[in-house]
Amino acid sequence: MASGTKPVVSFLGPVASYSHQAVRQAFSEDEWELRPVVTIDDVFDTVQDQEVKAGLVPFENSTNGSVVFTLDDLADRDGRYKDITVDGEVYVDVHHCLLGHKDTSSTTEDGADGSGTCTPTATDPSPSRPRTKPLSSLAHIKRLYSHPQAFGQCNAFISAYLKGVEVFEVSSTSKAAEIVSKDETGTYAAISSSLAAQIYGLDMLGRSIEDRSDNTTRFLIIGRNPTPPADWEIVKTPTTTTTTRPGSKSMVSFTVPHDSPGALAEVLSCFQAFNLNLTSINSRPSLVKPFQYIFFVEFEGHRHDDPEGRVRGALDKISRVAGSWRWLGSWERQR
Amino acid sequence: MASGTKPVVSFLGPVASYSHQAVRQAFSEDEWELRPVVTIDDVFDTVQDQEVKAGLVPFENSTNGSVVFTLDDLADRDGRYKDITVDGEVYVDVHHCLLGHKDTSSTTEDGADGSGTCTPTATDPSPSRPRTKPLSSLAHIKRLYSHPQAFGQCNAFISAYLKGVEVFEVSSTSKAAEIVSKDETGTYAAISSSLAAQIYGLDMLGRSIEDRSDNTTRFLIIGRNPTPPADWEIVKTPTTTTTTRPGSKSMVSFTVPHDSPGALAEVLSCFQAFNLNLTSINSRPSLVKPFQYIFFVEFEGHRHDDPEGRVRGALDKISRVAGSWRWLGSWERQR
Incomplete structure (x- = not known):
């Protein structure tokens, strides 16, 4: 197969890193060129600038916690990464x-x-x-x-x-x-x-010389795939009795209005109002004012496979109570 | 004044660190001996083992975010720090x-x-x-x-x-x-x-040669001061119309039951139910199972100055919906 004809996925190098292992798990080398880059910023840059079709970055480790460099790029404080979406996840069991x-x-x-x-x-x-x-x-x-x-x-x-x-x-x-x-x-x-x-x-x-047997890193696949359906429309009636498609997750980031006490709880209650289970929550400094934050919430549900309109309902409600907010992506859950 | 007669407060050294500046801001050297120690663990150890009466640790920086070493010690996964309480906070504007x-x-x-x-x-x-x-x-x-x-x-x-x-x-x-x-x-x-x-x-x-003028670090004062009042009793009726004493904050840590979808949102709604404003939220790996977390929530209100019983009501509700939980302290808000 001629080189250069395959789509490219960038990942945090060097070759043989755990990110490399993750990208090989998710992308076939028959169909994709796997390109190591030097930093997490480089992965975001190459995806935003359409030099590559997808990118892979570490998001959290089960022992060490969140990767703040990835959260800071997802926070996108200066609008550099406005087209980036989270399109998937990959788990790698880290065996030293x-x-x-x-x-x-x-x-x-x-x-x-x-x-x-x-x-x-x-x-x-x-x-x-x-x-x-x-x-x-x-x-x-x-x-x-x-x-x-x-x-x-x-x-x-x-x-x-x-x-x-x-x-x-x-x-x-x-x-x-x-x-x-x-x-x-x-x-x-x-x-x-x-x-x-x-x-x-x-x-x-x-082999497997690590102290803990359950040392796992979760990676995110990023792209530029907002793909809103043509008939996009907010559905305001929640249906709380049935479940969403199992195995989907979504991520949003948001800030809360500083002069509104209870605003954080109010945003978080939007998910509960539509019976959407939260799977993770993170925060990083907003860098607008000290001790104001950008929050990141992952929840079960898919924006584009949402027959009951629960995700749409929650996002609609968030748009009314958050200071600012952004849907970052929906993808198939891997674990 | 004879050395050894004064109570001791330990802080993250060395001498002249920003932690040293913070401890001098909160503790008079006429009344306290300020003792530098080498690590954040050392501050927790000396307080838990009653070698010192109080300790001071960095908690978050307005530019860099949370200090995970402090969160991990507060998580107290192995019960080493079971008597530690958070008793105060100190803000230091970091001017290089x-x-x-x-x-x-x-x-x-x-x-x-x-x-x-x-x-x-x-x-x-x-x-x-x-x-x-x-x-x-x-x-x-x-x-x-x-x-x-x-x-x-x-x-x-x-x-x-x-x-x-x-x-x-x-x-x-x-x-x-x-x-x-x-x-x-x-x-x-x-x-x-x-x-x-x-x-x-x-x-x-x-002087003030830093790029950003609003670079601030928040420190926590830790001690062994649970001081529950003798007449401790859960008050179950929330009163939502009046405000709590202004200027108090409390911190709790909790885990959520893994088999209960919506549990995180349910715990967070306990604060909202009693009209308690959340001021920060953090999470760290539980280290029990991968991708289960210990959450840390700060909210406005004081456990021991709680005339309307709102804090007691929220804690009572949390004790019913959280997997495990711990009140870490209440203190006077500084900013």
């Missing part, structure tokens, strides 16, 4: 791997390096046990590379099996894998993704 | 200063170094003008020290008056002032607070 080069001279094949137990210390009196064992000997490992956050998520494994190894913090887990791929001594290892093992041709020395 | 040593050999006294204009470039086609001019000549400055966030907040001043000066990022604005205070060449400068100028005996070379 230990990548490096197997020690071919070693006779140990049972992964029995280290005791697998942790010594209680004054600062950590009850260290947690690692969830997994190494897949092969780690006795030859002298240097360990990764992103600081990944080190923080793999404490038990490191203290059980990599005691005394020198630790180097780098800008991303995929950068760590790249460094290890260029090591000719065979003594470097990286905490990175299984995708990085494939891309950089590294051996898997440990 | 340029600190150093005046050039005594210079004849320039009008602060006319540099043009005060910014050259448009490809990456910044419309640079903003600095809000203030230097207080004395900056021609001798060769090195500039500060925290990365402070550099980011003083772009216009730096590009107008400190072009070509070598920039060094350090861990805090007060650390920067300390480094400059030890410089014997007289050519170093720091972006730091006016308090740091006093404490480290530095000259003020520029």
